[in-house]
Amino acid sequence: MAKRRKVANPLALAVLAELSAEPMHPYEMGRRLQEHGKDRDIKYTRSSLYMVVEQLRKAGFVAEQETVRDTQRPERTVYALTEEGRAELYDWMRELVAEPQHEYPRFGVALSLLAVLEPAEAAALLERRLAALDATAEEIRATVRGAKESGVAWIFLIEEEYRLGQLEAEQRFVTGLVESLRQPEYSRTWQEFFRSRE
Structure with a gap:
């Protein structure tokens, strides 16, 4: 604790x-x-x-x-x-x-409430996020490459390597989530759920 x-x-x-x-x-x-x-x-x-x-x-x-x-x-x-x-x-x-600590990232909040968006819109927004994640990951890779070429020791780059690892994990997760949101079964379930609440 x-x-x-x-x-x-x-x-x-x-x-x-x-x-x-x-x-x-x-x-x-x-x-x-x-x-x-x-x-x-x-x-x-x-x-x-x-x-x-x-x-x-x-x-x-x-x-x-x-x-x-x-x-x-x-x-x-x-x-x-x-x-x-x-x-x-x-x-x-x-x-x-x-000691790992629970953090409260804003994206986690959005994911916990994702069902309020229509599946097609949620998937499109997540694809925009993927494009931004790709750009950020490439920027970090370039920074790390440049720093290593300049002789910066790896220990001084670990926070960038960590950020890159997090981004890559998020990219894999979001890619899978977009595929799931595009499944006809999810769209049917989502529509039935919201119709039952009208």
Whole structure:
């Protein structure tokens, strides 16, 4: 069972991970998250990043190390990871890697309510989804190929490989679902069900 965390936002985990490398200010954290492609997996804005850093500070996971004054930029506070923050980072990572958690993807919601759409419309919409999935999968393959050719180690590409695996599994599932929706038997069952409710 997942632990109740003082700061449970996934962005907080990314901040702890970035600070495990070296102390830095929030602007630099955001730049590195983008540079490393983490913004594809963790949704955030500049203000939410600053808010999470403040939550981590209040929880005792990060501490202000120094304030940097630069004539061309506003004053910036550099944060460092505390021992409690390092322990939280590793504990949280171990939990996420080892223990599957139920998530609530939006597509799952749509599938649970798919019967409200006529079979032909549902199949056509799912084919549009398949086209989008194909394009996204090809984009990921190109990104991974390019990164490998540039010498990026495989460990730094695992989230992209995971996304690709998920997309490929979804493509297989949706393809089978479209075929099932096009079966005359399903259309008859769907029509009988909705007629009985009129």
